Amino acid sequence: MSKLIELIHVYKDFIVRTGLLRKEHRPGIWDVNMEIRENEIVGMVGGSGGGKTVIAWMIVGLLKPTKGSIMYYPMGLDVTKMSKKELRRYRADVNLVFQDPYSSLDPTHTVKWHIERPLKLYKYNGDIEERVVELLKEVSLSPPEEFLYKYPFQLSGGQRQRVYLARVLALNPKVLVADEPVSNVDASIRASLLELFKRLRDEKGISIMYITHDIATIGYVADRVYVVKQGRIVEEGDVERVITNPQNEYTKLLTKVVPNPYTRID
Amino acid sequence: MVIMVTEPAISVRGLRVGYISDSGLTTVLRNVTIDIPSNKITGIAGESGSGKSTLASAIMKFINPPMLVESGSIIVDGKYDVLSMDNEQVNEIRGKLISFVPQAAQNSLNPIRKVKEIFFDVLKSRGMDYYSNINVIYRALEDVGFSDKQVLDMYPFQLSGGMRQRVVIAVSLILDPRIVIMDEPTTGLDVVVQHEILKLIKRLQKEKSLSLLIISHDIAMLFQISDYIAVMYGGQVLEYGSYETLLEDAYNPYTYLLLHSVPTITSRGKKLPRIPGDFEGFGRYPKGCVFSSRCPFATDTCREVPPEKVSYDQYGFYICSRYPEWKKEVKKIYE
Numbered sequence: 001m002s003k004l005i006e007l008i009h010v011y012k013d014f015i016v017r018t019g020l021l022r023k024e025h026r027p028g029i030w031d032v033n034m035e036i037r038e039n040e041i042v043g044m045v046g047g048s049g050g051g052k053t054v055i056a057w058m059i060v061g062l063l064k065p066t067k068g069s070i071m072y073y074p075m076g077l078d079v080t081k082m083s084k085k086e087l088r089r090y091r092a093d094v095n096l097v098f099q100d101p102y103s104s105l106d107p108t109h110t111v112k113w114h115i116e117r118p119l120k121l122y123k124y125n126g127d128i129e130e131r132v133v134e135l136l137k138e139v140s141l142s143p144p145e146e147f148l149y150k151y152p153f154q155l156s157g158g159q160r161q162r163v164y165l166a167r168v169l170a171l172n173p174k175v176l177v178a179d180e181p182v183s184n185v186d187a188s189i190r191a192s193l194l195e196l197f198k199r200l201r202d203e204k205g206i207s208i209m210y211i212t213h214d215i216a217t218i219g220y221v222a223d224r225v226y227v228v229k230q231g232r233i234v235e236e237g238d239v240e241r242v243i244t245n246p247q248n249e250y251t252k253l254l255t256k257v258v259p260n261p262y263t264r265i266d
Numbered sequence: 267m268v269i270m271v272t273e274p275a276i277s278v279r280g281l282r283v284g285y286i287s288d289s290g291l292t293t294v295l296r297n298v299t300i301d302i303p304s305n306k307i308t309g310i311a312g313e314s315g316s317g318k319s320t321l322a323s324a325i326m327k328f329i330n331p332p333m334l335v336e337s338g339s340i341i342v343d344g345k346y347d348v349l350s351m352d353n354e355q356v357n358e359i360r361g362k363l364i365s366f367v368p369q370a371a372q373n374s375l376n377p378i379r380k381v382k383e384i385f386f387d388v389l390k391s392r393g394m395d396y397y398s399n400i401n402v403i404y405r406a407l408e409d410v411g412f413s414d415k416q417v418l419d420m421y422p423f424q425l426s427g428g429m430r431q432r433v434v435i436a437v438s439l440i441l442d443p444r445i446v447i448m449d450e451p452t453t454g455l456d457v458v459v460q461h462e463i464l465k466l467i468k469r470l471q472k473e474k475s476l477s478l479l480i481i482s483h484d485i486a487m488l489f490q491i492s493d494y495i496a497v498m499y500g501g502q503v504l505e506y507g508s509y510e511t512l513l514e515d516a517y518n519p520y521t522y523l524l525l526h527s528v529p530t531i532t533s534r535g536k537k538l539p540r541i542p543g544d545f546e547g548f549g550r551y552p553k554g555c556v557f558s559s560r561c562p563f564a565t566d567t568c569r570e571v572p573p574e575k576v577s578y579d580q581y582g583f584y585i586c587s588r589y590p591e592w593k594k595e596v597k598k599i600y601e
Contacts, residue, residue, distance in 0.1 A: 047456040048427075048455075048456040157314065159544060186483065187313060187484075187527060187528055188523065188560075189541075190527065190528075190529075191527040191539070191540050192541075195538075213456065215457075216528075219531050219533065219534045220533050220534060220538070239534070240534065243534065253458060254457065256461075257460070259484060259486035261486045261530070262530065265464050265465055265491050
């Protein structure tokens with residue numbers, strides 16, 4: 001499988017004010033090497049404050065790393081050095097899905113408006129209405145006609161997340177970076193959303209970086225995994241191997257503390 | 267297992283609670299009848315909009331418009347009929363007999379007051395002095411795992427999420443209540459910290475023989491610590507019983523589906539059942555069984571006739587008119 005995105009020795013410092021005039025550089029992300037390959041779901045797991053979101057934001061170009069490069073091979077360019085115009089093209093290919101489906105949609109606009117917008121912005125030259133219906137079907141919001149003129153407040157969390165996914169899929173992306181996409185969604189909807197991710201990989205060949213604190217869902221959905229702790233990758237590899245035979249202490253801890261209805265806490 | 271007949275800590279009878287809105291009264295809790303056992307952890311599992319927090323507010327009598335109790339009774343500790351008491355009387359038992367940790371309490375600590383001032387306020391509201399009770403506070407802090415007293419002089423923003431949650435638990439236990447209700451005690455915490463807090467809750471419950479009611483949407487977490495579990499959906503308790511019963515031999519299909527649709531570390535390669543559709547909301551409440559529109563085993567009768575409640579021991583009960591037939595069709599949901 002060929003690589004789509006590769007992070008090469010990426011560092012990110014944060015500036016912390018320690019006094020009135022004094023500032024200090026604190027390392028946030030430390031020497032991260034990571035790749036997203038074609039047609040795979042790659043997981044990134046770790047506790048809060050570990051830097052998962054920072055890595056995600058650097059991949060989509062919302063944050064610039066202090067050092068290192070992020071290569072995007074289909075365009076043959078370094079994301080950190082892209083011009084505005086190139087970034088615009090890059091963002092049609094690589095998209096971010098947010099954690100909170102309640103704040104990623106504009107409450108004053110309809111479902112149709114949300115999905116139309118990227119199509120209009122990127123000058124889609126087919127029938128926009130048809131495409132919107134098609135996209136709603138793709139994310140299993142059926143019948144699509146019923147959802148077109150609904151507002152976000154009329155939808156459940158799972159439905160909103162699907163609407164957002166439809167919007168993201170409008171531009172036929174190659175990579176989705178999904179930052180905790182199911183954490184704020186009810187348990188009964190979670191399984192079907194994870195199923196949808198698998199379907200996007202298998203049917204549309206989209207690569208997904210799935211970021212979560214829950215190693216159990218990683219085990220269910222991902223092919224490969226990176227375990228992140230305090231800005232560093234402490235373990236990586238095939239999900240099967242990492243889950244059944246974790247090498248790093250932190251990975252072992254994560255597999256132990258993950259909520260599992262079949263293990264009691266006494 | 268020997269089942270001892272004991273006085274329940276909380277006894278809810280035929281509770282109907284609604285909210286007043288522009289379109290009239292929307293009933294949320296429909297005829298909730300449930301006994302919460304003493305000295306046990308009872309989990310209330312339910313998705314958003316299932317009425318679990320409404321139930322907790324009703325038990326604490328935090329009833330303010332637009333919330334309205336239509337009918338029913340709540341007996342706490344065998345003698346306090348909460349709903350017929352006035353606010354002053356309820357205030358007497360709040361904190362002392364029954365204590366409440368609301369959702370995201372750890373993020374609601376006053377940012378400009380030190381931890382000790384929080385204790386100060388709580389004690390003052392009961393007419394108790396901070397300094398003469400300092401040993402009580404020290405013990406409470408020790409109970410939740412703070413070995414040094416420095417935390418008293420810190421502001422909430424100096425504490426991590428897990429430490430704040432420990433402070434909140436210490437505050438809720440300061441007056442030595444026997445019953446504690448916790449609404450989503452672990453949301454927003456890191457997985458590793460969550461595990462520690464759960465261990466702490468379990469230890470405190472055992473040491474102090476607390477009757478604990480934990481409300482959460484995280485069904486996996488609830489099954490890890492609860493002795494009894496109630497599964498709520500659309501304002502009704504669909505099933506209630508010991509965790510072993512629900513885990514191994516659920517009576518209601520919703521319990522089964524919810525439990526089995528949670529990916530676990532060992533579910534790789536397995537197919538998880540899917541629960542189709544979404545809860546239709548309280549506005550278009552179904553005529554028959556509340557879960558019938560999403561239940562893969564539902565028949566026409568389920569959709570038309572509300573199922574009867576079946577009790578099988580002092581606490582346990584279920585509502586489902588298709589038990590045990592649905593168990594034979596369980597393969598269907600994996601297709």
